[in-house]
Amino acid sequence: MVKAVVGANWGDEGKGKITDTLAKEADIIVRFQGGANAGHTIVNDYGKFALHTLPSGVFYNHTTSIIGNGVALNIPLLFKEVQDIVSKGVPEPKILVSDRAQIVMPYHILFDQYEEERLGKNSFGSTKSGIAPFYSDKYAKIGFQVSELFDEDLLKKKVARVCETKNVLLEHLYHKPAIDQEELLATLHEYRDMVKPFVCDVSLYLHNALKEGKEILLEGQLGTLKDPDHGIYPMVTSSSTLAAYGAIGAGVPPYEIKKVITVCKAYSSAVGAGAFVSEIFGEEADELRRRGGDGGEFGATTGRPRRMGWFDCVASKYGCRLQGATDVAFTVLDVLGYLDEIPVCTAYEIDGKQTTEFPTTVLLEKAKPVIEKLPGWKCEIRGIKKYEELPENCRKYIEFVEEKIGYPITMVSNGPGREDIIYRNK
DSSP states (O other), X not given: OEEEEEESSSSOSSHHHHHHHHGGGOSEEEEXXXXXXXXXXXXXXXXXXXXXXXXXXXXXXXXXXXXXXXXXXOHHXXXXXXXXXXXXXXXXXXXEEETTOEEOOHHHHHHHHHHHHHHGGGOOOOOSSSHHXXXXXXXXXXXXXXXXXXXXXXXXXXHHHHHHHHHHHIIIIIOOOOOOHHHHHHHHHHHHHHHGGGEEOHHHHHHHHHHTTOOEEEEEEEEGGGOTTTSSTTSSOSSOOSHHHHHHHHTOOGGGEEEEEEEEESSEEEOSSSOOTTEEOHHHHHHHHHHSTTTOSBOTTXXXXXXXXXXXXXHHHHHHHHHTOSEEEEEOGGGGGGOSXXXXXXXXXXXXXXXXXXXXXXXXXXXXXXXXXXXXXXXXXXTOOSGGGSOHHHHHHHHHHHHHHTSOEEEEEOSSBTTOEEEOXX
């Protein structure tokens, strides 16, 4: 059986924790898109970790962690991440890397930095991890697949061809130093030696695993609103963040994905630029940011303060619909315990009309939030294991959100730890 864990909103919903929790029952965990430009923060018996490329189920002895073909693979970063977790006492994970995954090249990272610099105040708020240049090259058919590292003749010719075009841009558009062909080839040889023991025909491996009845988890990065087709374009990421893409980015048939666990935060947060209707500012935002997450709302990759907002029913309903949510995991609910009343964005007002449907970016830029306030529960809810034991106003908040988004909230996270989860039978 295949389950997908994906985000409903802008990313940062707490997918890492949910994957880590569900991985206990899984055999294989697959990262199916994105790169090291976003992080999943996980707190477990080994400590606190920010993973960027490794799947979040990597902490269990019984699991196999897979980097799927849809991932933007930064090879040195992947192996640095493995060393980091092993140095903290985590057993050496079993890792497989798809022979069809493509490689983030050193020049992708440079081009990302140079372009943001060139755009200045019109920049996209990129994490400068090389992701947009990587996917641009992939679809321009000049990317490097892992399998190509093992054909020396092909590699030399391709390096020469790619350097020719990249160096024109470096010289004339960015006025930066050219790429040295020999140096790049030597780097690719290092990458080849690092990745060689882990390379695998992943789609065949997963095909056989499914025949054997194995439990597979697909782990997405970011969330619906960062999808290049269905998100807040152009302030989006460069790969599809939807569960449907899990079939492509891992190499499994779409009908094998039986459950889509869509993760929603009990309030909103976002890293990077783009429309964010329920956003709050000043002291109100600062307090929520300080109390939020585990140790505050700061990007796991960049350390940037996240933009904060109240729960957005319009964006979350849309996010769950596009993901095809079978279950919603509602996270960081414990953070809201300090509030006397909890504002919720239940609709948008655009050009004087109210709507509960999420619009395209042009209209989204004009949207104003319609806010309803619910009474707070004013107490600590960490440590509670049963839904019925949550304070009445807390349950009312969950049920209000569930009704507005129209998808069942079956998991409630009330703390950062692996065990801080309440299962709700629907």
